[in-house]
Amino acid sequence: MTTFQVPTLAQMTAEGKAPEVLFWVGCAGSFDDRAKKITKAMAKILHHTGISFAVLGTEEGCTGDPAKRAGNEFLFQMQAMMNIQMLNGYEVKHIVTTCPHCFNTLKNEYPELGGNYHVEHHSQFLNRLLKEGRLKIEGGSFKGKKITFHDPCYLGRANDEYEAPRALLEKLDVSLKEMRRCKQNGLCCGAGGAQMFKDAEKGTAEINHVRADEAMETGAEIVVAGCPFCNTMLTDGIKNREKENQVQVLDLAEMIALAEDL
Amino acid sequence: MSYLPNILFIVALATASVLFAKKVGRIRKNIGLGKDVDRSDRPSDRLQNMLRVAFGQSKMQARPVAGALHFIVYVSFLIINIEVLEIIVDGIFGTHRVFAPFLGKVYAPIISAFEVLAVLTVIAVLIFWWRRNVSKLDRFHKPEMKGWAFTDANNILYIELVLMFAFLNMNALEANFADAHHSFLISQYIAPLWSGVSEWGLHFGERLFWWLHILGIFAFLNYLPYSKHFHIILAFPNTYYANLEAKGRFENNAAVTKEVALMMDPSADPFAAPAPEADAPIERFGAKDANDLSWANLLNAYTCTECGRCTSECPANLTGKKLSPRKIMMDTRDRIEEIGANIAANGTFIDDGKSLLGTYITNEELWACTSCNACVQACPIDIDPLNIIMKLRNFATMEESSAPGALNAMMTNVENNGAPWPFNQMDRANWINE
Numbered sequence: 001m002t003t004f005q006v007p008t009l010a011q012m013t014a015e016g017k018a019p020e021v022l023f024w025v026g027c028a029g030s031f032d033d034r035a036k037k038i039t040k041a042m043a044k045i046l047h048h049t050g051i052s053f054a055v056l057g058t059e060e061g062c063t064g065d066p067a068k069r070a071g072n073e074f075l076f077q078m079q080a081m082m083n084i085q086m087l088n089g090y091e092v093k094h095i096v097t098t099c100p101h102c103f104n105t106l107k108n109e110y111p112e113l114g115g116n117y118h119v120e121h122h123s124q125f126l127n128r129l130l131k132e133g134r135l136k137i138e139g140g141s142f143k144g145k146k147i148t149f150h151d152p153c154y155l156g157r158a159n160d161e162y163e164a165p166r167a168l169l170e171k172l173d174v175s176l177k178e179m180r181r182c183k184q185n186g187l188c189c190g191a192g193g194a195q196m197f198k199d200a201e202k203g204t205a206e207i208n209h210v211r212a213d214e215a216m217e218t219g220a221e222i223v224v225a226g227c228p229f230c231n232t233m234l235t236d237g238i239k240n241r242e243k244e245n246q247v248q249v250l251d252l253a254e255m256i257a258l259a260e261d262l
Numbered sequence: 263m264s265y266l267p268n269i270l271f272i273v274a275l276a277t278a279s280v281l282f283a284k285k286v287g288r289i290r291k292n293i294g295l296g297k298d299v300d301r302s303d304r305p306s307d308r309l310q311n312m313l314r315v316a317f318g319q320s321k322m323q324a325r326p327v328a329g330a331l332h333f334i335v336y337v338s339f340l341i342i343n344i345e346v347l348e349i350i351v352d353g354i355f356g357t358h359r360v361f362a363p364f365l366g367k368v369y370a371p372i373i374s375a376f377e378v379l380a381v382l383t384v385i386a387v388l389i390f391w392w393r394r395n396v397s398k399l400d401r402f403h404k405p406e407m408k409g410w411a412f413t414d415a416n417n418i419l420y421i422e423l424v425l426m427f428a429f430l431n432m433n434a435l436e437a438n439f440a441d442a443h444h445s446f447l448i449s450q451y452i453a454p455l456w457s458g459v460s461e462w463g464l465h466f467g468e469r470l471f472w473w474l475h476i477l478g479i480f481a482f483l484n485y486l487p488y489s490k491h492f493h494i495i496l497a498f499p500n501t502y503y504a505n506l507e508a509k510g511r512f513e514n515n516a517a518v519t520k521e522v523a524l525m526m527d528p529s530a531d532p533f534a535a536p537a538p539e540a541d542a543p544i545e546r547f548g549a550k551d552a553n554d555l556s557w558a559n560l561l562n563a564y565t566c567t568e569c570g571r572c573t574s575e576c577p578a579n580l581t582g583k584k585l586s587p588r589k590i591m592m593d594t595r596d597r598i599e600e601i602g603a604n605i606a607a608n609g610t611f612i613d614d615g616k617s618l619l620g621t622y623i624t625n626e627e628l629w630a631c632t633s634c635n636a637c638v639q640a641c642p643i644d645i646d647p648l649n650i651i652m653k654l655r656n657f658a659t660m661e662e663s664s665a666p667g668a669l670n671a672m673m674t675n676v677e678n679n680g681a682p683w684p685f686n687q688m689d690r691a692n693w694i695n696e
Binding site for chain 1 (some may be wrong): 324374491508509510511512514515518519521522523525526531547557575577578580581582583584585610626629630631633634635636638639654655656657658659660665666669671672673676677680681682683685687688689690691692693694696
């Protein structure tokens with residue numbers, strides 16, 4: 001249980017207040033037990049910085065990303081229109097999200113349908129706060145720890161953001177070991193394009209097992225992800241190799257929350 | 263009689279040009295079978311992209327060995343074309359090395375530079391041949407590379423070797439002429455090989471290689487549009503008309519936007535007479551066949567040179583799935599060629615019972631894609647296989663309802679409770695108090 005108030009946008013609006021930023025939690029962040037921990041870590045950071053933020057709570061709905069990638073443009077646009085009507089109704093200007101899929105859809109696919117917001121992935125948002133001096137990170141507990149970073153496809157290749165997550169990690173004084181395939185060449189975790197919700201086609205290996213191997217080849221003790229789906233896939237991959245006691249998968253937000261002892 | 267070579271040359275030049283123009287016209291027509299897409303915006307960004315990616319080869323260098331070798335062959339191709347211009351002028355007017363008097367002292371260094379490029383090209387081509395035939399790089403030996411695709415790739419290398427061989431020997435023979443005016447950097451070392459040949463033989467041989475070189479170029483020109491090597495031309499328009507948006511931005515279907523707007527409009531009358539444009543032929547959602555794709559997709563298909571960088575980066579292909587982004591492009595090209603030939607033969611398209619999705623591309627390939635954009639990133643000339651995959655999925659899901667069962671279940675959840683899993687919408691904020 002969070003020890004502080006996480007206001008919904010409805011509550012804030014009723015009190016005649018407008019938050020500086022809307023925290024878009026996403027479906028994984030709302031329902032998946034592992035991803036909820038990322039959500040809480042992010043909420044703690046937001047609270048810690050003193051920024052006024054709100055969540056949509058029960059008013060939030062799937063952005064439509066998995067439907068669109070599964071070919072159902074109709075369902076995607078239905079979801080998009082419902083969300084846009086609601087977001088525009090609240091006059092939302094600025095959104096931060098811990099899910100690169102939500103981030104990509106809100107940022108790139110909503111504007112044409114009437115939803116124009118300043119959308120940031122939490123790595124970008126936190127990095128900006130850092131630069132503006134509104135967030136301070138001390139290395140502390142992670143100092144010198146060997147870690148590797150897995151680029152989420154929808155943050156990296158899809159939106160050309162490779163530096164923000166690395167800049168945050170640098171502040172934690174970790175020893176970042178890049179994987180053989182990283183940044184533009186990063187290997188997908190296997191979950192994108194709605195693959196998260198189905199079994200893979202017949203092949204010789206599972207994508208997440210291969211990616212987990214690549215991550216572990218770096219000798220990292222912590223594999224850092226920036227996406228709840230990548231997180232699940234990599235965790236499963238590491239479990240499949242029976243290395244879950246040696247190698248941890250953590251989100252960027254969790255790293256910062258842990259470092260700051262939030 | 264003395265004008266016979268000139269006449270023969272002009273006939274050869276004209277024939278080669280007309281045949282090439284005709285075939286290119288047919289390809290242009292085939293590309294035109296695609297649906298319209300607006301790529302007329304941001305002309306200066308487009309030009310820059312073309313200069314950087316096609317002219318400047320920026321994405322080729324992601325793999326340094328292939329990138330460097332390709333750069334040599336590419337630069338040679340661009341520069342040796344200056345020499346070809348001289349050959350064409352000589353051929354038409356019966357002159358010999360017509361540029362020499364104009365260029366004076368710099369003529370020999372220029373031709374010498376061409377010769378150096380020719381030798382570098384021979385070396386690069388031999389290494390390419392080795393990678394393809396001896397060390398057998400994995401990406402050159404995927405299932406879609408059997409048959410013509412493999413033969414075509416080697417043909418190109420052989421033709422390039424013959425052209426360079428003819429060019430160097432033409433100069434070498436001339437160096438042995440009794441009244442030789444020219445000596446060039448590389449061919450002077452090949453010249454001794456021909457030193458025992460009679461004066462008549464030298465002149466005959468020089469002409470022979472001259473003709474072999476230029477007729478070889480004419481033949482190569484006409485081989486291009488039947489070959490993956492057509493990329494040397496199409497890479498330029500393809501990068502100009504490339505998608506410049508963020509790779510994660512998938513286009514929104516405007517027809518669907520209209521339907522959704524109508525559905526969400528509380529004042530819309532469900533029993534109203536259909537709007538006048540409702541008489542227009544019903545458009546398919548997504549793409550089933552190659553001509554349901556956009557012209558940009560089809561231009562992509564004709565531009566593909568089957569290098570396989572996309573496939574070698576594809577997570578599905580890397581883990582043994584059937585999906586290969588290169589095959590998606592090759593299938594699209596083969597199918598639009600087939601549709602074009604069908605129309606050319608029948609005046610209009612006669613149903614042949616085939617389609618891109620189904621006959622060429624299977625559902626198993628289609629649903630293995632993770633939409634990770636690795637193929638799009640890897641392509642050195644901005645081809646976008648993912649865009650085609652998504653259009654095929656649009657058709658499969660919206661028109662055929664043939665999406666995998668698990669995805670249908672996921673979509674039902676999104677529809678019913680606004681999340682891909684069957685959780686209650688009202689539980690969305692439970693994490694706050696857990």
